[in-house]
Amino acid sequence: MITDTATAVSAQLSTETSVIYAGDYLNKLTGEQIEYECRRRIDAGCTDLIVNFSKTELVNSIGISILLGVIDIAEKNGAKVAFSDVNETTVELFDMLGLTKHVNIV
């Protein structure tokens, strides 16, 4: 069952798995909210984070930095991160900057 959260950037699939929607938040300073949400989910027992890019057309440098923050939080807490619904251009960018060495693209 999908449960909406108050922050409207994530949904919980189960205790262990959460989906974080990158949306438009990612490319601005407000994208730090996504990091906080990941931390909150991990603290609540989540071990698998899925960052969904279905509504994200482009990812800029701020977005990359925030995603690196998400990866860092997950690695430090033994959680796994996967990126889903990523368009081809963004996958190339992730490859180029080394993000794909730390996450699975699904």
Next chain:
Amino acid sequence: MLHEHKLIHAFGALAELGQEITNRNNFQETIRTSLHLLSGALGIRRGAVARYSRFGHELNMLAVRGLGEDFPLSLLLTGEDERQFLSNGMAPIDIGEAQVLPFFQVHNVSFDQRRLELFVPLVVRDEIVGAIFLGEKATGEIYTSYDKEIICAMGQHIGVAIAQRNLMAEIERHSEENRRLFDEMRSTYHDTVKAFAAAIDCKDKYTEGHSVRVGKFSEIIAAELGWGTEEVEGAAVAGYLHDVGKLTVERKIINAPYRINAKESAELNKHPAVGYEILQPIHHPYTDVPLAAKYHHERLDGRGYPDGLYDREIPYIAKIVNLADSFDAMTTDRPYKARRPANDVVEDLTRNAGKQFSPEIVTAFLSGMLKELKGEDRTKRFRRLLGRDYMEAEGLATKVKYALNELAPTTPMTYIAAAGSVGSQTN
């Protein structure tokens, strides 16, 4: 191809950084965004931006990412570190190869644990303004010379942002200091003026406190005329100092317990011009103060002194002080004359409006008095100066209202009636 993509991505980050630094007002957010842009441009996993304090010789962290909560928020530099960083300029320093400097020796373990690889001193106009710490890249590759050029270019932007902020803080500090000094000077000026007023009043035992009261009445008038704070202060100062010329008049003339003769009167009447001579060389914050002293005995009908000026020739401030001075003379006991009842004084002011006094100024003064009589103004300005009993004279409020109506008709009905009476006189 990959190199081109990297270049385009980094160029985008550099452009955004430039925009961020010129547009944003919140310094903390600018620095946080700058660190994001730099990290995201090259896929750097962790880092920090610090500002250098010249006074504490320390780097204080402004933004930190991925270095853990126990990363020190402040790092000391030695004189040797400062010299080396200054001569190095903004070129990124490989932390692993810079162990000769005390800074890296002291923090070696901490930097190693966090896998910090690069240190970039931010040098602007030959001054260290801050530094950037950068960890490993997400690709796991070492930093290339191309990466370092990008870092250097972005570092320059961040350095300028910090330098600008420092400059603004310095300007604010100076501005605050100037404001404080200005307030102190103003306070000193006002204290000096009051001391002068007291000195003037000391000379005349019968009119003790006259200058101070004239200052306060002038202040009331200016406030009632809707003047700004500084102008009201100026009017008060003009009142305090209007009789400064009396300092040169013989005490026996000033204190004569009788009506003085023509010769003595001529001597006394020099005091406005003498006052002007005394006050003119002083740089007052309010330019009209000397003029108020010189012309406060002029009358609208040209029968005043020293120059027999007519209405429009008399400086406005002098008209204010003239009314304040005359009002105080009428409402205080003199050696040869007791103070006059309040109702009489109001009548006198009304009768002489347009002859001795400016009707506009009489109106402002009486309006202030009426507000207090009606309880609309609770500052008790008049009561403090004239005494409670004096202000509670029977029928005073009605008298003032009547006087104000005579001076400035306020309703169409009154206005038409007045116009009619003018018409009948003409016929």
